[in-house]
Amino acid sequence: MTFVAEFTISSAEFSFGAVLREHPGLAIEFESVVPTHHGLMPFIFVWSDGNYDEIEPRIRSDRAVETVTEMDRFDDGRLYKVTWSDSVPGLADALLESRATLLEGIGTDEGWTFEIRFREQERIEAFQARVDEYDISLELERLRAELEVSTSTQYDLTDKQYETLITAFDAGYFENPKDATLEEIGDELGVSEAAVTGRLRRGLTSVLSRTVMRGERSGGSE
Incomplete structure (x- = not known):
């Protein structure tokens, strides 16, 4: 624990x-x-x-x-x-x-x-x-x-990074064109736009390093 x-x-x-x-x-x-x-x-x-x-x-x-x-x-x-x-x-x-x-x-x-x-x-x-x-x-x-391994700890995300990624995804931030801005996500979470940017960047880096990049480093094939 x-x-x-x-x-x-x-x-x-x-x-x-x-x-x-x-x-x-x-x-x-x-x-x-x-x-x-x-x-x-x-x-x-x-x-x-x-x-x-x-x-x-x-x-x-x-x-x-x-x-x-x-x-x-x-x-x-x-x-x-x-x-x-x-x-x-x-x-x-x-x-x-x-x-x-x-x-x-x-x-x-x-x-x-x-x-x-x-x-x-x-x-x-x-x-x-x-x-x-x-x-x-x-x-x-x-x-x-x-007490147990959660989705967030599996990818070494903090709770705030996890919450920000989920909020951004649900709000359509990753759509093209975007359905939400960083400012709007920050308003929903009660934090600044800069804080949202930092959490998204760090969260995505953690997820990618433990999924896509892990396969690249181990020489995974298509």
């Missing part, structure tokens, strides 16, 4: 809070990762409709950041590799020590939301205790136990 906990924190109390408050349409997403000593949460996706000339310098100036390297560009976002300052360990160290998996971490001007998987309930308590030592005001919003 594993446990998935959803934590929230205000944008002002965590990394990139200033730039998130300055750009209401902006979303910053940590890539799903199991933190290690060699790379604590190394990649972030930045979803925006523009203004990167203003956004990128603000990200680089964050006190928790040592270096930022642009890795890729998309129509609606960019991927960066981040080296974090040794003086600001915080959340990543707490994840590492509790051997937890970060399923999702998304920040907007309304705050940060983290979805984290733990193997035992005791590790949740250890994680919270460690976070308190760093004076990080995480609030536990939801906690659920995973």
Whole structure:
């Protein structure tokens, strides 16, 4: 049995809070990762409709950041590799020590939301205790136990990625022409358009890597 906990924190109390408050349409997403000593949460996706000339310098100036390297560009976002300052360990160290998996971490001007998987309930308590030592005001919003393999876990999707894919499919987003826009899907889910874009991209990548691309890597034939 594993446990998935959803934590929230205000944008002002965590990394990139200033730039998130300055750009209401902006979303910053940590890539799903199991933190290690060699790379604590190394990649972030930045979803925006523009203004990167203003956004990128603000990200680089964050006190928790040592270096930022642009890795890729998309129509609606960019991927960066981040080296974090040794003086600001915080959340990543707490994840590492509790051997937890970060399923999702998304920040907007309304705050940060983290979805984290733990193997035992005791590790949740250890994680919270460690976070308190760093004076990080995480609030536990939801906690659920995973008792069996579901469709979402089969493809390594977070609940939010799964919900977004289903909502987009049911709304006709994948039809040609589209029957729904990203904004409309976001309104239905109660999240920003940038958050919808990030969840769709990450969700589709997970599904494809465990279906179509798995066959390609194993040398499958037609």
